[in-house]
Amino acid sequence: MRAWVLEEGADGYRLGDLPAPTVGPWDVQVALRTSALNHLDLWVAKGMPKPPAYPHVPGADGAGVVVDVGQAVEDLSPGTEVIIDPSTSCGRCQACLAGDIPYCPSFAVIGEHRWGTHAELVVVPGTNAIRKPEELSWEQAGSFGLVVSSAVRMARRGRIAPGSRALIVGVGGGSASAAFLVARALGAQTYATSRDETTRAWAIEHGASAVFDSAGSYDEDVRAATGGRGVDVVIDNVGTATFDRSLQALAKGGRLVTNGSTSGRSVDLTLPTLFWRQLEVIGASMNDRADFAEALRLVATGRVEVPVVAIPFDDYPGALERLSGGNQIGKLILVRKGP
Numbered sequence: 564m565r566a567w568v569l570e571e572g573a574d575g576y577r578l579g580d581l582p583a584p585t586v587g588p589w590d591v592q593v594a595l596r597t598s599a600l601n602h603l604d605l606w607v608a609k610g611m612p613k614p615p616a617y618p619h620v621p622g623a624d625g626a627g628v629v630v631d632v633g634q635a636v637e638d639l640s641p642g643t644e645v646i647i648d649p650s651t652s653c654g655r656c657q658a659c660l661a662g663d664i665p666y667c668p669s670f671a672v673i674g675e676h677r678w679g680t681h682a683e684l685v686v687v688p689g690t691n692a693i694r695k696p697e698e699l700s701w702e703q704a705g706s707f708g709l710v711v712s713s714a715v716r717m718a719r720r721g722r723i724a725p726g727s728r729a730l731i732v733g734v735g736g737g738s739a740s741a742a743f744l745v746a747r748a749l750g751a752q753t754y755a756t757s758r759d760e761t762t763r764a765w766a767i768e769h770g771a772s773a774v775f776d777s778a779g780s781y782d783e784d785v786r787a788a789t790g791g792r793g794v795d796v797v798i799d800n801v802g803t804a805t806f807d808r809s810l811q812a813l814a815k816g817g818r819l820v821t822n823g824s825t826s827g828r829s830v831d832l833t834l835p836t837l838f839w840r841q842l843e844v845i846g847a848s849m850n851d852r853a854d855f856a857e858a859l860r861l862v863a864t865g866r867v868e869v870p871v872v873a874i875p876f877d878d879y880p881g882a883l884e885r886l887s888g889g890n891q892i893g894k895l896i897l898v899r900k901g902p
Contacts, residue, residue: 564581567682575883584686604674608883621681625679627645702898706737728751728796738823756781780808819842
């Protein structure tokens with residue numbers, strides 16, 4: 564099969580030919596129509612984290628048509644149109660049986676810990692192949708999995724509810740844009756930051772109460788816009804560059820939810836800021852099955868519509884460069900030619 568491949572010691576991905584992955588008894592093989600880029604693609608290429616084995620195929624998100632199923636798979640058959648849920652687990656431990664699979668000792672992400680979706684074919688557990696609603700285009704179906712389901716999880720862990728004041732830092736990228744749209748869909752009063760004027764205009768068009776420059780004193784701007792109170796929740800996947808201002812933007816009793824660190828992994832934290840103001844710092848990573856189901860419902864009903872930019876499959880290197888530069892709103896989607 565044709566696939567974008569990372570070899571050990573290589574500076575980047577190359578387009579090559581690999582044997583089709585083997586289908587186990589609980590697996591399905593999917594011929595992909597679309598797959599989405601995530602910053603995970605960039606991190607894996609830099610060895611953060613290093614893939615478990617080489618060659619490695621990147622890509623966490625995708626949608627396509629089932630072409631083969633394992634003997635133990637009963638609810639899917641060749642020809643079924645499916646969307647890939649990127650979170651995999653053992654399915655048997657206490658965490659899995661409770662439904663919260665990110666706590667599974669064997670938790671793994673497609674495209675990070677196993678071959679991913681930037682290929683002609685992908686093999687995933689049958690539980691990770693979710694039937695595609697007819698109303699979703701292939702571009703929409705392949706775009707939302709990681710970012711919207713992760714945003715749903717962040718919103719749940721941050722206890723976003725109707726009327727909550729929520730600030731989303733770094734809107735423009737796929738994860739932050741999805742978090743903004745999910746917060747809006749849940750009835751929050753939303754605020755957003757971005758370095759880009761066009762992206763700030765997009766946020767206003769999509770319901771932001773106010774927008775701020777990520778490079779400025781947005782914590783002070785947030786307090787001015789909220790009558791001095793601050794916001795109930797901040798979602799921040801930028802990390803080092805914004806963490807302190809995000810914390811200062813919170814109202815007393817507020818929650819900062821983080822699921823990324825694109826600008827750096829370390830921060831200085833003044834503990835009295837936390838305990839005097841009764842603040843919470845909450846980590847969130849990936850999704851469980853319920854998060855993915857809720858994300859699919861929000862997307863399929865039109866309550867969340869992730870902006871997509873379609874790019875030919877063979878132009879993956881150009882798409883990676885564009886992703887690295889942050890020169891887009893929403894998701895970059897690799898599109899294959901139809902059958």
